[in-house]
Amino acid sequence: MSRDRRLPGLSAWGRVADGREHQIRRRSNVEIYLDSRLDADSILGFGFEHVCIATGARWRRDRVNRQHVVPFPIDPGMPLCIPDNIMEGNLPTGGVVIAGDNHYHMGGVLAALLAIRGCEVSLITPAAHVSDWTRNTLEQAAIHQHLAGLGVEIVLKRGVTAIGAGHAVSNCLYTGTTGSHGCDAVVRVASRQGEDRLFRDLAARQET
Template sequence: MLVVGAGPAGLEATHSLGKRGYKVTLAEARGEAGGRVTRESALPNLNAWARVRDYRLGQIAPMPNVDLYLESELTADQVREFSADHVAIATGSRWRRDCVGRAVRAPLPGANADTSFSPDDIMDGKRPPKGHVVVFDDDHYYMGSMMADLLVEEGYKVTLATPAATVASWSVYTLEQGHIEKRLIGLGVEILTRHRVKDVGNGIVTMVNDLTGEQVDRSGTLVPVTMRLPNDSLYDALNSEPEKLEAAGIKSVRRIGDCYGPATIAAAVYEGHRYARELDVEIDRDKVQFKTVKYDLELGG
């Protein structure tokens, strides 16, 4: 069994497969396991998230049937040479830099590596020129406010624009929205709700108010937080030549976690766990895949 990628999905798949008795090799391209958990736990006040990684590494470490290899980026040829019965591709996802998301439906002209920094760029240590930064949050969860928080703490002047009526609007469901907005206000972040980015270039980020049509210009660099794309090139390369998979003795290749569909960390962990539980098990896809409990209610006295 080969798992490619030691992020939340890959770690959980390896952990659960190891407990089931499979011989598992986990290969990670970076020098540290954890994937997005490791990167995001370095953001302001998110250090506790590292427990998602640390717990699973602690469980895997004593397993004699599990091997973890860091700095081991694999090509399609190398995966086939490994000749594992099953391959799980858990190579994660990447944030878009071109502003495409809910509000902006086509790549924004001018949004390139010189004018636009993705959250991945920021988490990799890259920084815009010192001055003004516009964070465009069309993700509506925590990443937009995290980018604003991090950059303002580093001395940038930050404007956070969002097409929603409130900052981090989805976090209403996690009871965090008020805390997030209060912190941003306290940090001095300029907040522009109901605004979407229209143009970026010549050192100017142009936004438009979706209600009034009023245009707002801010000098500086753009940090779009809109949507993520799966890192599925390895999966595509493997499946483009099915005859080579068969010759290598590989029975299945599956994407799991953000490589299959970018979502929350919890969803990625669940995908890894489900993959491990369902491997080599006959599943009736027409039935709900969880147990139901029947309760007999005794009415009356």
């Protein structure tokens, strides 16, 4: 949430984190230590009777997404980003293909950010609408209009099936027909994978 709130149009999301922090700080029986990364040894050193782990997730870059449950070909020389890279300030330049197989807000938000920064952006998604889930919140039409106004090429009902040197390959969901999209970099917006190493470390020690 602390990183998402810095993306275009998401500043209001920060109120969720700020509100929760405010409510917690009001409780006399809770202590907060921000920016304090813990490992299994540190946690066990406190001597707590119970430990709750909430360590979040990172975006997958292993070429697995909703359309492809197994990895697809990627040229190792092609610059490839995930949303975490961009939120950490590592933005691609030039022509960018966003492979948006998440269907929530992130593909559209990153397309807007990169277009504003001067990139030539193509957003390719297997969904019938860009940021498809936002139809439930009545935002989808406004998102499409905003991206179109920024010059983003919106490619619907096609999924990225391979990433080569200087291009991405997509296929039509209905006919399988493939097409090539020239670009300088690709941003993969697929699914996220839980950061569960700390949990596994603690669980392993509990078993011994």
